[in-house]
Every structure is written in C-alpha cells, then in structure tokens.
Amino acid sequence: MAISDLQLPAGVRAHEFRSSTLLAAGLALKVAEQLREAIAARGQASLVVSGGRSPVAFFQALVKQELDWSKVLISLADERWVPVEHADSNAGLLKQHLLVGPVAKSRFLGLYSAAASLEEAAQQADEALAQLPGIDVLVLGMGDDGHTASLFPGSPNLAEALEPAGSRRCWPMLAPTVPRQRLSMSRALLASARSCLLSISGQSKLTTLGAALAGDVVADMPIRAFLQTPLEIYWCP
Numbered sequence: 001m002a003i004s005d006l007q008l009p010a011g012v013r014a015h016e017f018r019s020s021t022l023l024a025a026g027l028a029l030k031v032a033e034q035l036r037e038a039i040a041a042r043g044q045a046s047l048v049v050s051g052g053r054s055p056v057a058f059f060q061a062l063v064k065q066e067l068d069w070s071k072v073l074i075s076l077a078d079e080r081w082v083p084v085e086h087a088d089s090n091a092g093l094l095k096q097h098l099l100v101g102p103v104a105k106s107r108f109l110g111l112y113s114a115a116a117s118l119e120e121a122a123q124q125a126d127e128a129l130a131q132l133p134g135i136d137v138l139v140l141g142m143g144d145d146g147h148t149a150s151l152f153p154g155s156p157n158l159a160e161a162l163e164p165a166g167s168r169r170c171w172p173m174l175a176p177t178v179p180r181q182r183l184s185m186s187r188a189l190l191a192s193a194r195s196c197l198l199s200i201s202g203q204s205k206l207t208t209l210g211a212a213l214a215g216d217v218v219a220d221m222p223i224r225a226f227l228q229t230p231l232e233i234y235w236c237p
Contacts, residue, residue, distance in 0.1 A: 002237075003016050003233065003235045006206075008233075009213070011229065011231065012227060014233045014235060015234050016236065017236040018237075020236050023057075023236040024060070027058050027139070027197065027199055027234050031062060031065075031139065032066075034137045034195050035047060039071050039072075043071065044071045045071060045073070045137070046075070046132060046133060046135050046136045047072060047135075048076065048077050048135050048185070049074070049076060049077065049094070050076070050077045050139060050141040050148075050149060051077075051080070051094075052090070052141060053093075054141055055199065056093070056097050059094070059098035060097055063101050066102075069102050069103050069104075069105040069106045070105040072107070073106065073107045073108075073109060073133070074103075074106050074108050074109070075129070076094070076111055077185050078111070078150035078183060078184040078185065079125075079182065079183045080112075080179045080182055081112065081118050081121055081181040082179055083114065084112060088178075089112065091110045091111075095108075111125040111129075111170060113125065113128075118172040118183075119172050122171055122172040122183055123170075125169075126168055126170040129169040129170055130169070134192065134193075135192060135193035136193070136194050137195045138190060138195065139197045140197070140198045140223075142198060142205060142208065142223045144204055145221070146223050147221075147222055147223070148222055148225075149184045149185055149222075150175060150182035151187065152173055152222070153219065153222065156174060157171045161184060161186050162187045162218055163186070163187065164187060164225075168186055168188075169188075170186065171183070171186055187225050191225065191226065191229060195232075196230065196232070197233075198223075198232070198233045199233075199235075201235065201236045203237065205235070206235065208223075209223075209233075212227060
C-alpha cells in the first residue's frame with residue numbers, strides 16, 4: 001500500500017519518498033524554507049519538533065540547512081519527565097543531534113523541570129511556554145496506537161488536553177511504555193501552528209493513518225485532531 005491509496009481530506013497533502021534518508025532531506029528543506037519565510041515576515045521564527053528516535057535523521061539534515069538560526073526558537077511538542085542527561089530525554093536528543101553547529105545559535109525552550117511531581121512540572125512548563133511567540137512550524141510524529149506528541153489514548157487528562165479551545169499549554173500525561181511520565185503540549189497550542197507537518201515511515205504507520213482517517217473519535221486516536229486541518233504528510237515505506 002502507498003499513501004496515494006488513502007482518501008485524504010481536503011487541505012491534507014502527502015509527499016512520498018523512496019527512503020528514510022530522502023524523506024529526512026525533503027522534510028528538512030521544507031522546514032528550513034518555512035523558517036526563512038517566517039524570519040522574513042516577522043523577524044523571528046519558532047519550530048516545535050517531536051522527540052523519540054524517529055526524527056534523528058531529520059535533525060541531522062536540518063542542521064545542514066542555511067538560515068539565521070539566531071532568530072529561531074526551538075521547542076518540543078512533548079517530553080519524557082526525566083533529566084536532560086537521561087538516555088530517554090527528548091531535550092538530550094536535540095542537544096546531541098539538532099542543537100549543534102550553526103543551530104546552537106538558536107534559543108531552546110525545554111519542557112522538563114526537576115519539580116516535586118509530574119503535575120507541578122507540567123504547570124512550570126505551561127508557564128514557560130508563555131514565552132513561545134506562536135508556532136511557525138510544527139513537526140509531528142505518530143505512534144502505532146494513533147498518539148501524537150504525548151497525547152496517548154487512555155491517559156488521564158487526555159480529554160482536557162484535547163480540548164480544541166483549552167487555555168492550558170502543557171499537560172501531564174502517562175504513556176503505556178517506559179518512561180511512563182510525560183509532558184505534552186495541548187491540542188489547542190499544537191493546532192495553533194501556522195504550518196503542520198506529519199512525518200511517518202513504514203507500512204504499519206500507514207495502516208494506522210488509514211484507521212485514523214476512517215474514524216472520528218479523537219480520544220481513540222489523538223492524531224485525528226490534526227487530520228482535519230491544513231497538514232502535509234511526509235511518508236516513506
């Protein structure tokens with residue numbers, strides 16, 4: 001099955017690549033172009049990316065793009081509630097693969113804090129995200145269960161985090177896998193992005209995307225919250 005076999009809603013465009021290397025390069029070109037446009041229009045730009053191992057090739061390709069990184073703010077759609085030095089930290093992943101070379105000139109706004117509890121950490125992240133001047137470019141991923149960012153089906157707080165007009169920017173979430181304690185930007189904040197890109201690879205993710213498109217209960221597959229809005233999907237087998 002190819003992504004062209006799926007019935008995509010109006011406003012959703014798909015780009016298919018032969019390999020993950022080509023996908024990463026194509027996504028990096030698109031993101032860099034949109035960041036340049038934002039800098040030209042407003043004098044600054046903001047980029048929100050997802051964590052996990054999947055985006056590493058994209059991060060490495062983005063580092064090679066030329067733009068004025070000193071005018072870019074970078075943040076995370078979600079974070080694992082572990083110290084930056086921990087192997088599972090998304091911030092640690094960015095520091096290793098993205099916030100290097102010329103990109104080190106950018107400003108990084110992390111979500112993690114060594115708070116007394118996950119709820120308190122989410123409140124602190126919520127306050128920190130008040131510094132985010134909107135989101136110019138958002139790059140999402142998707143799990144086989146239909147989660148995106150750390151908006152996991154069945155997690156406590158999911159209903160509140162999925163409120164389309166919610167005022168809170170960050171929520172404490174629980175993942176079904178270790179580390180379970182997560183921090184996630186809310187649907188309302190993520191959906192405010194001027195440009196939303198979804199990067200997925202493999203047949204299993206394509207099957208999940210097809211299932212998400214076939215239903216409309218957002219809580220069952222939170223990626224559905226972003227499939228009815230202007231979206232560009234980047235996929236490779």
